[in-house]
Amino acid sequence: MALASPVQASGGLFCEGEGGEIDIAMGRLVVMQVLGAFAEIDGERYSTGPERGEGTPFAVGQAFAEGDEMMVDFVDPNFEDIIVSLRVSWDAAAESYSGVLSTPTRRVEVRCMEG
Template sequence: MASLALVAPASASGGIQCDGGDGVSAYLATGHLPVLQVIGAHVEAGGAAWSTGPERGEGTPFVVGQAFADNQQVLVDFTDPNIEAILVGLRLRFDGSEDLPLTGMLTVGGNSFPVQCGEG
C-alpha cells in the first residue's frame, strides 16, 4: 500500500486516515501521481481543527506547504494560506513492510501527538 501515498489519476482516489485518540485525527486525500499529491486534508488536535476546504470539514483554512513520500516515510507540512507559517506537520514512517499502517507524529504548534494511520 505504500503506493497509495506515492501514486494514484488526478482525482481523489486514495487517502491516509490517522488517529491519535482524544480528539486527534488527520485525513489526507491523495491523488495518483509518481509523487505524493495531497489534494485535500482535515486535521483535529488540541481542541482545534484545520481544513483545506469546507468539502473536507470545518476548520481554520490551511494549505499544503510541502509533501514528500518514499518507501520509508511520509512527510507533510501544512501552512496558513499566505504560506507564512507552518501550522500542522505530519511525520509518518512505514512499519517496515512498505505497507500501511504507518506510525508517527502529528505536530500542531509546540505540541506533538502520536498517531497510527491506515488507508482512508
C-alpha cells in the same frame, strides 16, 4: 470510437491518536499529491476547504513520500508559518503507518490507515 479518460491513482491516509487526527485525500502516481485535508488537534480544527470540514483554513506547504516515509507540512493561507505537520513511517510489524502529528505547541503520536 470511445475515448478513454486519464487514469488517476488516488486514495487517502487517516491517522489518529490520543488528542488528534488527520484525514488526507491524495493522489499517488510518480509523486504524492495532497488533494485536501482535515485535521483536529486538542479540539482545534483545520481544513483545506469546506468540502473537507469546518476548520481554520490551511494549505499544503509541502508533501513528500519516499520509501517507507511520508512527510506533509500544512501552512497558513499566506504561506508564512507551518501550522500542522505529519511525519509517518511504515511499521511492518503493525502493517500500518505510525508517527507524529504536530503543531508548534503539541505533538500527538498517531497510527494511520490507507484507504
